[in-house]
Amino acid sequence: MSAFVEVRNLRRVFDVSKSWLERTIEREPKRYLTAVDDISFDIAKGETLALVGESGSGKSTVARMVVGLLPPTRGEVAIDGVSMHGSDGARDRRGLRRRIQMIFQDPYASLNPRWRVDRIIAEPMRAFSTEADDAACLARVGELLRLVGLDPADGVKYPHEFSGGQRQRVAIARALAARPEFIVCDEPTSALDVSVQAQILNLMRDLQDQFGLTYLFISHNLAVVRHMASRIGVMYLGRIVEIAPPKQLFGAPRHPYTRMLLDAVPDLAMSGRKRQGVAGEIPNPINPPPGCTFNPRCPLADDRCRTEIPPMLDGVACHAIEEGRAAPARIALPA
Amino acid sequence: MLRMGDAEMSDSVLSVRDLVVEFHTRHGALRALDRISFDIGKGEVLGVVGESGAGKSITGSAIIGLIDPPGRITGGEVRLNGERIDNLAPDAMRKIRGRRIGMIFQDPLTSLNPLYRVSEQLIETIRTHLPLSAKQARQRAIDLLAEVGIPAPERRIDSYPHEFSGGMRQRVVIALALCAEPDLVIADEPTTALDVSVQAQIIEVIKKLCRERGTAVMLITHDMGVIAETADRVAVMYAGRIAEIGPVRDVIKAPLHPYAAGLMGSIPSLESDGETRLVQIPGAMPRLSAIPPGCAFNPRCPQVFGRCRVDRPEPKPVGNRIVACHLHDAQISEAAA
Ligand SMILES: Nc1ncnc2c1ncn2[C@@H]1O[C@H](COP(=O)(O)OP(=O)(O)OP(=O)(O)O)[C@@H](O)[C@H]1O
Ligand SMILES: Nc1ncnc2c1ncn2[C@@H]1O[C@H](COP(=O)(O)OP(=O)(O)OP(=O)(O)O)[C@@H](O)[C@H]1O
Ligand code: SF4
Ligand SMILES: [Mg+2]
Ligand SMILES: [Mg+2]
Numbered sequence A: 001m002s003a004f005v006e007v008r009n010l011r012r013v014f015d016v017s018k019s020w021l022e023r024t025i026e027r028e029p030k031r032y033l034t035a036v037d038d039i040s041f042d043i044a045k046g047e048t049l050a051l052v053g054e055s056g057s058g059k060s061t062v063a064r065m066v067v068g069l070l071p072p073t074r075g076e077v078a079i080d081g082v083s084m085h086g087s088d089g090a091r092d093r094r095g096l097r098r099r100i101q102m103i104f105q106d107p108y109a110s111l112n113p114r115w116r117v118d119r120i121i122a123e124p125m126r127a128f129s130t131e132a133d134d135a136a137c138l139a140r141v142g143e144l145l146r147l148v149g150l151d152p153a154d155g156v157k158y159p160h161e162f163s164g165g166q167r168q169r170v171a172i173a174r175a176l177a178a179r180p181e182f183i184v185c186d187e188p189t190s191a192l193d194v195s196v197q198a199q200i201l202n203l204m205r206d207l208q209d210q211f212g213l214t215y216l217f218i219s220h221n222l223a224v225v226r227h228m229a230s231r232i233g234v235m236y237l238g239r240i241v242e243i244a245p246p247k248q249l250f251g252a253p254r255h256p257y258t259r260m261l262l263d264a265v266p267d268l269a270m271s272g273r274k275r276q277g278v279a280g281e282i283p284n285p286i287n288p289p290p291g292c293t294f295n296p297r298c299p300l301a302d303d304r305c306r307t308e309i310p311p312m313l314d315g316v317a318c319h320a321i322e323e324g325r326a327a328p329a330r331i332a333l334p335a
Numbered sequence B: 001m002l003r004m005g006d007a008e009m010s011d012s013v014l015s016v017r018d019l020v021v022e023f024h025t026r027h028g029a030l031r032a033l034d035r036i037s038f039d040i041g042k043g044e045v046l047g048v049v050g051e052s053g054a055g056k057s058i059t060g061s062a063i064i065g066l067i068d069p070p071g072r073i074t075g076g077e078v079r080l081n082g083e084r085i086d087n088l089a090p091d092a093m094r095k096i097r098g099r100r101i102g103m104i105f106q107d108p109l110t111s112l113n114p115l116y117r118v119s120e121q122l123i124e125t126i127r128t129h130l131p132l133s134a135k136q137a138r139q140r141a142i143d144l145l146a147e148v149g150i151p152a153p154e155r156r157i158d159s160y161p162h163e164f165s166g167g168m169r170q171r172v173v174i175a176l177a178l179c180a181e182p183d184l185v186i187a188d189e190p191t192t193a194l195d196v197s198v199q200a201q202i203i204e205v206i207k208k209l210c211r212e213r214g215t216a217v218m219l220i221t222h223d224m225g226v227i228a229e230t231a232d233r234v235a236v237m238y239a240g241r242i243a244e245i246g247p248v249r250d251v252i253k254a255p256l257h258p259y260a261a262g263l264m265g266s267i268p269s270l271e272s273d274g275e276t277r278l279v280q281i282p283g284a285m286p287r288l289s290a291i292p293p294g295c296a297f298n299p300r301c302p303q304v305f306g307r308c309r310v311d312r313p314e315p316k317p318v319g320n321r322i323v324a325c326h327l328h329d330a331q332i333s334e335a336a337a
Helices: A020-026 A059-066 A090-099 A117-127 A134-147 A152-156 A164-177 A194-211 A222-228 A246-251 A256-263 B056-063 B090-099 B118-129 B134-147 B166-178 B196-213 B224-230 B248-253 B258-265 B330-336
Strands: A005-015 A032-043 A048-053 A074-079 A100-103 A182-186 A214-218 A231-236 A239-244 B012-025 B028-041 B045-050 B071-080 B101-104 B184-188 B216-220 B233-238 B241-247 B316-318 B321-323
Touching: A005 A059, A032 A059, A032 A074, A032 A239, A048 A059, A048 A222, A059 A074, A059 A182, A059 A214, A090 A100, A100 A164, A117 A134, A117 A152, A117 A164, A134 A152, A134 A164, A164 A182, A164 A194, A194 A214, A194 A222, A194 B258, A214 A222, A222 A246, A231 A246, A231 A256, A239 A246, A239 A256, A256 B196, B012 B056, B012 B216, B028 B056, B028 B071, B028 B216, B028 B241, B045 B056, B045 B196, B045 B224, B056 B071, B056 B184, B056 B216, B090 B101, B090 B118, B101 B166, B118 B134, B118 B166, B134 B166, B166 B184, B166 B196, B184 B196, B196 B216, B196 B224, B216 B224, B224 B248, B233 B248, B233 B258, B241 B248, B241 B258
Parallel strands: A048 A214, A048 A231, A100 A182, A182 A214, B045 B216, B045 B233, B101 B184, B184 B216
Antiparallel strands: A005 A032, A005 A074, A231 A239, B012 B028, B012 B071, B233 B241, B241 B321, B316 B321
């Protein structure tokens, strides 16, 4: 037990069957969707692990299991040595609650519409009695609002009186309120303009430098991920297919899916480079292809890929790489 | 396409003039939109970017007549294909919404009812607007879901919204907005929750719509990459006003307004090494109740000078764009030349 966050062989299956009656009439079997399949990773204290990957690849499902909001079908999550799901450890988990926070992908759903914003932000401080008294609490609410680029006087407003990005900043302020040590951030800045995004990302980095915060950081913006992450895990259809530090991942991506993903980044320089869409159909997660789930879209797929699930070896799960059939791509980025 | 004066553009699908939106609160009227004007032509994509809270979503809501009280339009006008729509009765407006203007809201929850299956919601919307049988409408719904990249749509169509991932829900909302083949689509952060490959797919759907059906699109997004790829022109908003509007390449590569320049300078790049800090514009946007006199950007502007603190800069043509900044007033540029 060494890493701060340890995730082992995590799996989550959802029952997506129609109702019993409809199934009986239509003679359909039950249907299951494997959202997350056999995922393992560690996050060291003070580190930022980022998860990227196609929409629906299971990133939010991993996030919810890591913070203990969703029970896994199989596998384990331990934070600072405390199991997040087992029947034992319930008391230890209570002690952990203050130290873990989550910023949700959907800020609308996560803010109580009937509470004023100052109450929303103060709630974690009250719940865990982190401040000496109400005055200290109020002062901290003001300070947090300022840190996320809002005005302390905005505390008297209700969530619906804010724009989308302002609400996201309220959610970020609340997540920081009880001085957590580990924050799971699901698309924390995608609702923000680039200048406010820069302010929030700089703030998150500063807090990490000062207090050794640990982040699990989910974002589809590869430039943001590159800036924030110490390591990046690339997910595809419920599995991690490659995990590497940003320099390596962006400089020499190995997994064929990672390469396609990097080619699909929009071209801001407007150099006329044609953005390469990721080829092929997005597979159906209810009936995933056998073998490597990426095989129907992979230029390097062979018979082994169509039958055998590639194990994670040295940070990448791909038969072609293991067999030396694919040299790592060298991406020449302009200096 | 450049707008000047009040001349009606014959090919404008949408034309907004001096639009003002205010929220009447206990502390007085807050002006969320302060005299904004722009046009969108047939088959054109206008990108709208700007500070979080600048009024982008409110602009979209004002156009479709969906501002929640205590907010309301207190000045200016909105025309769709030349016809005024800002003063229509609620019933007439409801007919336009969905049929002639399709909307993709920033908040996907407002568009999808959690209690109904996706199929029910799509089929109902399609049949309200198009003369199709239930069976035809279902087929059309499945085709639309396939078009926005939902895998196995014939199977997933009967799911409930919560059974989809965030990005998939957003794609359902996009399908819903397109299903009646509207003249104008207002898309508020349509690709925010989507990964780059699905994003490319959605952008392709939007572009195809413009190309093949001449649909006008107002595309609100923070993602400059998406703007660069999709938009013909871009409007940059700050504190309820339009700071600069012009061809997308010019505005992104050589912004004229200091706020636009600050914004473009904050874009994180893929080449970043992660060691350096991201550039941010110092300070924060003023609250609506404390917009400074003169230029709203003046307290944060690196090039501020005397007049900026007194006179509000009016939008003026500069080459093929419109810029609201005293630095680009004709006299000053001439004096500098
Ligand atoms: N409660 C649920 N019931 C059924 N299926 C679900 C449920 N929650 C998630 N799923 C399915 O699990 C898969 C993974 O979803 P998840 O939300 O983790 O994706 P994601 O990677 O976060 O995607 P996005 O980038 O779009 O947010 C999707 O196919 C989704 O439809
Ligand atoms: N019901 C309301 N009462 C008072 N003020 C409001 C209300 N709704 C919105 N506002 C204010 O109007 C301004 C513009 O909001 P809008 O949602 O248009 O911003 P936006 O540009 O879309 O921002 P974002 O990029 O964060 O979504 C904001 O400052 C917001 O606080
Ligand atoms: S008008 Fe003045 S303060 Fe405003 S952007 Fe231009 S130079 Fe800056
Ligand atoms: Mg998600
Ligand atoms: Mg908005």
